Amino acid sequence: MRRSVVPVLLLVLAGLAVPSPAQAAGNTLTVNVGTTVRPVTHVAAGGLYAVDTGSKPPLDQMYPLRLNHLTQPPPGTQQLGNGATTPCCDGALVAGKVTSAGAQQFWRLPDIYPNFPYRWVSWADWESKVRTMVTTRTAATGTTNVDGYELWNEPDWTWNTSSAGTFNAGWTRTFQLIRSLDTVTPVVGPSYSIYNHDWMVAFLTNAKNTATLPDVIVWHELDDHSYNNVAAHVSDYRAIETSLGISPRPISINEYASPAQVDIPSVAAHYMAVFERYGIRDAERAYWYEAGTLNGLLYNNAPTATYWAYKWYGDMAGNVVQTVPQSWLDGVAAYDSTRKIVNVVFGGDSGANTVKVNGLAALGSQVSVKLSRTGTTGRTTASSATTVSTVTYPVTNGSITVGVSGMDSLAAYQLLITPTSGVPTWQQRYEAENATAVNANRFSSASASSGGYVGQIDGTANSRNQSFVDFLVNVPTARAYTMTVGYANATGATATQGLAYNGGAWQTLSYPPTAAWGVFGSTVSTSVTLKAGWNVIRLAKGAPNLATTTGYAELDYLQLA
Numbered sequence: 001m002r003r004s005v006v007p008v009l010l011l012v013l014a015g016l017a018v019p020s021p022a023q024a025a026g027n028t029l030t031v032n033v034g035t036t037v038r039p040v041t042h043v044a045a046g047g048l049y050a051v052d053t054g055s056k057p058p059l060d061q062m063y064p065l066r067l068n069h070l071t072q073p074p075p076g077t078q079q080l081g082n083g084a085t086t087p088c089c090d091g092a093l094v095a096g097k098v099t100s101a102g103a104q105q106f107w108r109l110p111d112i113y114p115n116f117p118y119r120w121v122s123w124a125d126w127e128s129k130v131r132t133m134v135t136t137r138t139a140a141t142g143t144t145n146v147d148g149y150e151l152w153n154e155p156d157w158t159w160n161t162s163s164a165g166t167f168n169a170g171w172t173r174t175f176q177l178i179r180s181l182d183t184v185t186p187v188v189g190p191s192y193s194i195y196n197h198d199w200m201v202a203f204l205t206n207a208k209n210t211a212t213l214p215d216v217i218v219w220h221e222l223d224d225h226s227y228n229n230v231a232a233h234v235s236d237y238r239a240i241e242t243s244l245g246i247s248p249r250p251i252s253i254n255e256y257a258s259p260a261q262v263d264i265p266s267v268a269a270h271y272m273a274v275f276e277r278y279g280i281r282d283a284e285r286a287y288w289y290e291a292g293t294l295n296g297l298l299y300n301n302a303p304t305a306t307y308w309a310y311k312w313y314g315d316m317a318g319n320v321v322q323t324v325p326q327s328w329l330d331g332v333a334a335y336d337s338t339r340k341i342v343n344v345v346f347g348g349d350s351g352a353n354t355v356k357v358n359g360l361a362a363l364g365s366q367v368s369v370k371l372s373r374t375g376t377t378g379r380t381t382a383s384s385a386t387t388v389s390t391v392t393y394p395v396t397n398g399s400i401t402v403g404v405s406g407m408d409s410l411a412a413y414q415l416l417i418t419p420t421s422g423v424p425t426w427q428q429r430y431e432a433e434n435a436t437a438v439n440a441n442r443f444s445s446a447s448a449s450s451g452g453y454v455g456q457i458d459g460t461a462n463s464r465n466q467s468f469v470d471f472l473v474n475v476p477t478a479r480a481y482t483m484t485v486g487y488a489n490a491t492g493a494t495a496t497q498g499l500a501y502n503g504g505a506w507q508t509l510s511y512p513p514t515a516a517w518g519v520f521g522s523t524v525s526t527s528v529t530l531k532a533g534w535n536v537i538r539l540a541k542g543a544p545n546l547a548t549t550t551g552y553a554e555l556d557y558l559q560l561a
Contacts (some may be wrong), residue, residue, distance in 0.1 A: 027353025
């Protein structure tokens with residue numbers, strides 16, 4: 001939702017208060033390391049109009065956030081959001097940058113119009129625009145990671161019913177036009193500005209009856225306390241699906257956080273927690289200010305205070321594990337079993353509070369606990385995170401209890417819990433289920449490293465449905481590394497995939513046959529020459545400019561030595 005001055009004032013006039021986390025101390029956030037919620041995919045790490053061309057923002061500032069998903073305007077956009085004087089952030093022009101950062105993107109089709117709210121012209125005008133945008137996508141045979149056309153945006157208040165007819169009828173007509181031009185790229189929606197049961201029932205009933213169901217369900221969470229409503233909204237939506245006999249759709253909250261919330265680090269931690277907890281596929285910070293700033297996480301390309309909460313979140317690997325909040329004290333946690341690192345990002349209460357972490361037996365009889373803090377300096381001040389303390393704690397019955405005194409209810413905090421010795425200085429193993437899986441799916445297996453893997457890496461036809469996995473890795477020095485890949489291949493013959501890194505030439509990686517699908521333990525190794533810092537390694541069944549591959553393989557992990 002790009003809102004100009006008038007709609008923002010309407011929020012104030014409607015009496016929506018600035019969020020006010022509880023001020024009472026004495027609460028406990030409980031982290032249960034042994035209870036896995038889902039693989040780490042950094043669900044909340046995304047934004048609307050977050051990325052522009054060039055160095056706005058710099059890739060080096062994007063990489064640490066492990067961006068999951070973006071919503072960008074379509075090719076040829078004329079949208080002038082939030083007082084901009086020239087259009088920006090064209091999804092076709094930023095596609096390479098988005099892919100390099102490990103993200104995927106929706107194209108928001110109505111942002112072809114210059115104004116918001118949109119000014120409807122005619123059906124002939126709209127359908128001509130849709131044809132141009134979609135054929136631009138289908139012609140971009142070297143572009144990957146465009147995983148949806150967002151058919152409209154906030155139709156509950158931006159669709160011109162008097163001139164265009166009802167939105168549901170307009171959805172059907174536009175959906176059918178898109179499918180006549182592109183049968184592959186997902187269509188997503190309805191993208192209501194708020195969740196509303198009756199609207200969703202009417203929309204889904206029409207979509208089912210007309211065979212125009214969206215591939216991904218989208219709505220926005222923009223009220224000042226929306227994070228309190230996510231659970232109820234997801235539950236209600238799933239009940240509607242069941243009642244109508246619709247197969248479960250992934251859920252995208254592709255705009256979240258009100259203007260009053262978006263620069264409060266503790267609120268960011270709350271959204272991370274609820275989106276991970278309740279099964280959201282991806283979520284994007286709303287676009288209230290300048291485009292191309294990662295939605296205010298950067299100002300003049302320098303990190304603001306909230307950036308660090310997302311950076312800590314981006315550092316997570318392995319599996320998201322259960323967190324149990326108390327009062328306003330909440331957060332998200334992950335366990336990387338290969339490095340034995342527990343990473344907790346939290347906030348929401350002031351004064352003296354507690355984080356209790358259970359399930360730490362694998363880390364030894366004592367652990368090192370580093371507590372960090374990022375403050376509330378706002379969106380126009382460059383900021384750094386600070387280390388509050390580093391303390392060794394004894395592990396008693398697999399648990400530690402960490403007291404955090406002097407908390408600021410608006411700040412965010414990180415607990416980084418590691419063994420007292422033997423922790424590698426850089427991440428060497430990267431789980432496939434944590435990576436960017438394009439036209440492939442994540443599965444669980446008891447024999448897989450960290451319990452998950454990526455399978456159904458099967459597509460080869462074109463850049464809209466080719467299948468690959470992109471690993472974003474960070475290495476300390478420029479040199480050759482031995483890369484080991486854990487895999488399964490039950491075809492009965494050697495399978496091959498393409499291997500490329502940092503946009504370089506394709507090599508072939510061969511996988512000898514293994515006993516069964518979803519059963520892991522086999523590995524292959526090769527050498528890769530990487531630059532110091534961030535690198536993108538792609539393993540592909542099909543991808544632009546990749547020659548024919550043979551057979552199929554499932555991916556467990558990638559390890560650099």
